Amino acid sequence: MLMLKKISIACMILLLVFVSTSCWDQKEIEDKAFVIGLALDKADEGHEEIEVTFQIAEPNAFAPSGESDEPFWNISEVAADLTWAHIQLTKRMNQVPSLEHCQIILVGEEFSRALGHDNLDFLFRTHDIRRKVHVGVVQGKAKDILNIDFKGSLIPAFVISEMMNENHNYSLEITNYMDIGSIHAAKTNNYDFILPKLVIDKDKLDMSGGGVFKNMHLIGWLDGVDLMGIRFLRGDVGAGFLAVELPEKLGKRAMMKVFESKSNMEPVIKEGRLIVKLDLRIEGDMTEIVRDKEEIDETEFLCKLEELYEQDVKNKIEKSFRKMQQEFNSDPYQLKEKLMNYYPKFWKENQETWDEVYRSATLDLDVKVLIRRVGEIKH
Amino acid sequence: MQNKQKGLSSFQIGALVTLTIIGMNIVYLPRIATEHAKVDGALATFLAGILSIGLAIVIITLCKRFPQKTIIEFSQEILGKFMGKVYCMLFAIHATAVTAYILRGFADALKVLLLPSTPLEITMICMLLVILYCVHGGISTIVRTCEIFLLPSLLVIFLTTLFNLPNVQLFRYRSSLSNGITPVLRSVFNVTITYLGYEILFFVLPFTKNKRKFMVSGIGGMVVPVLIYTSMVFVMVGVLGYKATSELVYPTIHLARRIEIEFIGRFDILFIIFWILAVFTSLTSYLYMASISFTRLSGMRNYKPFILILVPICYVIAILPQDISEINILGKIMNYAGLAIVLSSIPLLILAIIRKKGGNAYAEKN
Numbered sequence: 001m002l003m004l005k006k007i008s009i010a011c012m013i014l015l016l017v018f019v020s021t022s023c024w025d026q027k028e029i030e031d032k033a034f035v036i037g038l039a040l041d042k043a044d045e046g047h048e049e050i051e052v053t054f055q056i057a058e059p060n061a062f063a064p065s066g067e068s069d070e071p072f073w074n075i076s077e078v079a080a081d082l083t084w085a086h087i088q089l090t091k092r093m094n095q096v097p098s099l100e101h102c103q104i105i106l107v108g109e110e111f112s113r114a115l116g117h118d119n120l121d122f123l124f125r126t127h128d129i130r131r132k133v134h135v136g137v138v139q140g141k142a143k144d145i146l147n148i149d150f151k152g153s154l155i156p157a158f159v160i161s162e163m164m165n166e167n168h169n170y171s172l173e174i175t176n177y178m179d180i181g182s183i184h185a186a187k188t189n190n191y192d193f194i195l196p197k198l199v200i201d202k203d204k205l206d207m208s209g210g211g212v213f214k215n216m217h218l219i220g221w222l223d224g225v226d227l228m229g230i231r232f233l234r235g236d237v238g239a240g241f242l243a244v245e246l247p248e249k250l251g252k253r254a255m256m257k258v259f260e261s262k263s264n265m266e267p268v269i270k271e272g273r274l275i276v277k278l279d280l281r282i283e284g285d286m287t288e289i290v291r292d293k294e295e296i297d298e299t300e301f302l303c304k305l306e307e308l309y310e311q312d313v314k315n316k317i318e319k320s321f322r323k324m325q326q327e328f329n330s331d332p333y334q335l336k337e338k339l340m341n342y343y344p345k346f347w348k349e350n351q352e353t354w355d356e357v358y359r360s361a362t363l364d365l366d367v368k369v370l371i372r373r374v375g376e377i378k379h
Numbered sequence: 380m381q382n383k384q385k386g387l388s389s390f391q392i393g394a395l396v397t398l399t400i401i402g403m404n405i406v407y408l409p410r411i412a413t414e415h416a417k418v419d420g421a422l423a424t425f426l427a428g429i430l431s432i433g434l435a436i437v438i439i440t441l442c443k444r445f446p447q448k449t450i451i452e453f454s455q456e457i458l459g460k461f462m463g464k465v466y467c468m469l470f471a472i473h474a475t476a477v478t479a480y481i482l483r484g485f486a487d488a489l490k491v492l493l494l495p496s497t498p499l500e501i502t503m504i505c506m507l508l509v510i511l512y513c514v515h516g517g518i519s520t521i522v523r524t525c526e527i528f529l530l531p532s533l534l535v536i537f538l539t540t541l542f543n544l545p546n547v548q549l550f551r552y553r554s555s556l557s558n559g560i561t562p563v564l565r566s567v568f569n570v571t572i573t574y575l576g577y578e579i580l581f582f583v584l585p586f587t588k589n590k591r592k593f594m595v596s597g598i599g600g601m602v603v604p605v606l607i608y609t610s611m612v613f614v615m616v617g618v619l620g621y622k623a624t625s626e627l628v629y630p631t632i633h634l635a636r637r638i639e640i641e642f643i644g645r646f647d648i649l650f651i652i653f654w655i656l657a658v659f660t661s662l663t664s665y666l667y668m669a670s671i672s673f674t675r676l677s678g679m680r681n682y683k684p685f686i687l688i689l690v691p692i693c694y695v696i697a698i699l700p701q702d703i704s705e706i707n708i709l710g711k712i713m714n715y716a717g718l719a720i721v722l723s724s725i726p727l728l729i730l731a732i733i734r735k736k737g738g739n740a741y742a743e744k745n
Contacts, residue, residue: 015508024494024496024497024498024501025493025494025495025496025497127491127492130636130645131633131636131637132636132637132639181619181633181636181637184623184626185619185620185622185623188620188622188623188626189620189622189623337550337551337620338550338553340554341418341550341551341552341553341554342550342553342554344554344557344558345557
């Protein structure tokens with residue numbers, strides 16, 4: 001019995017040798033090349049080829065006694081698809097490229113107009129990339145954005161990722177980002193979406209506006225004001241600033257900081273026609289009123305201002321809606337999906353003629369602007 | 380023999396049932412639920428849960444007629460010596476094959492999600508050795524393991540659901556039942572499969588301390604997975620829509636990947652780690668069922684040598700499928716076999732009543 005026990009203990013120890021010696025998946029951090037940004041462009045020559053730019057972090061630059069001067073470097077590969085580009089990297093580096101920490105994916109204009117549909121499969125399929133990676137569309141070449149030289153050797157991929165994460169909470173002209181997960185959902189459900197637009201304007205970065213995608217292809221651009229209307233329709237309004245021109249007797253112009261807003265869009269079917277009903281409620285504080293000193297009753301003034309704002313917001317929404325409807329024939333505010341869910345019967349009957357239904361849709365706006373405070377000084 | 384053991388408490392039985400059900404299938408459940416039921420996936424999941432509870436009640440009533448016996452003994456009493464043996468043989472083979480299937484599915488998922496360059500065999504062998512050790516300790520060890528693992532594995536699933544709750548777009552549920560009730564009912568059948576695991580109820584009654592409370596604890600153990608599964612599918616459909624859900628191979632992992640918390644960079648890793656515990660407990664239950672069935676069938680008492688025989692068999696079955704489609708075929712066979720087994724409790728109960736086997740008088744006599 002004692003012998004048996006001894007033998008079994010010996011076996012256990014032997015087993016331990018096999019079980020706990022090494023890990024197959026261990027990779028030293030120095031051997032990994034962390035890809036932190038991806039830029040997809042159409043290759044200059046060749047029809048179907050794409051140019052993929054990888055932004056790779058240089059871990060040494062982050063160490064306290066960093067010897068490397070550049071915190072990152074970019075490398076471009078021309079290949080038939082993303083997987084090949086990824087593999088080609090291994091031909092050129094002594095490290096293993098890892099997409100685990102990829103922060104942003106930028107798609108170039110030509111790429112998304114022509115090839116967007118077929119080349120994203122790798123991103124949906126791979127387990128390496130996180131689902132929450134930010135995606136943006138670039139007017140021009142996407143790799144130029146990754147090459148921007150920020151001051152203080154900031155890394156473009158991180159800067160843009162943070163901008164996409166945060167800035168839409170402060171400005172109404174910036175859309176919130178789409179991640180790979182939601183793009184996959186948009187693809188399977190076949191609905192349109194907007195990606196934040198990035199453009200280089202004389203070596204400055206600009207992120208207002210967006211690119212409209214239909215069937216996974218870029219079909220047009222929106223500027224910041226258009227986007228504002230769409231954000232109201234879409235319901236992802238957060239905070240931001242709204243400006244309005246005042247009529248002569250009230251002053252010149254006024255600026256409001258929106259701190260809370262609620263929007264609810266619903267499709268309504270009346271006599272076989274689609275009506276888009278929007279309830280919007282905006283609350284804000286005045287931050288700037290430019291006008292001559294003049295005694296006006298406070299209540300009256302604020303009422304007037306609210307009315308002006310309501311009209312202004314209505315016009316903006318109307319304009320963006322018409323633009324989407326007439327020019328692009330696309331609805332990035334999930335109208336189609338909502339219709340499907342609100343009126344499944346109507347949808348089944350009119351599925352084929354959706355384009356016509358959408359084109360003849362009208363807007364029914366109910367906008368309420370509430371100005372709560374006027375700041376440190378009285379009007 | 381059984382009386383020597385102290386007996387299992389009601390809570391332990393509940394934990395055992397819950398963790399035997401929740402295992403491998405939690406990672407692909409939303410896909411199964413939305414494949415046919417579409418937007419009504421959550422409803423189908425709930426109905427399937429109710430159906431499973433119904434079946435569990437039948438099993439419990441059947442077992443209660445034979446408080447000192449497991450299915451292996453009382454089925455021979457109900458069906459007669461020969462038919463009973465055949466039935467038990469099928470049961471035992473099923474339990475072995477399910478162990479193998481879960482093992483393979485688990486190792487495959489782990490290879491894809493966590494350990495891409497670790498050989499499949501190593502993951503499987505390591506898991507098998509640990510299960511072997513756990514089952515070797517007997518039912519009380521298995522149950523105590525379940526008791527300990529219950530909280531962490533349920534918590535991580537609950538958190539995955541909770542953190543995704545704010546992203547649910549309620550308008551997606553507007554078209555609920557727009558396709559009529561038929562697709563829902565049809566998919567109930569498919570979803571019922573994901574609740575399999577309560578076959579363990581066939582085995583535990585002789586070991587329970589409070590036999591009167593067996594019904595309550597068994598059903599209690601069933602209610603938890605019903606709630607968890609239903610809320611999981613509800614959130615999944617609300618966040619992604621049914622179409623995208625039904626296209627994902629591991630939808631629940633996708634849900635975990637969507638979570639971003641400051642101090643936990645990757646929530647999906649956390650999810651997978653605790654999900655391994657859930658898989659482990661269902662594996663131990665099935666291996667226990669398999670080994671005890673074979674032991675009792677051969678008329679022996681000590682089931683421990685049989686585990687050592689079964690483990691290599693499980694490994695061989697698990698390593699046989701060559702690709703994902705073959706694994707799915709194996710899974711389908713296993714699931715329908717499992718469904719047949721739990722459904723067989725109904726004719727067994729009817730036969731027992733007709734042939735006047737078991738029951739209160741019987742229980743007192745023995």
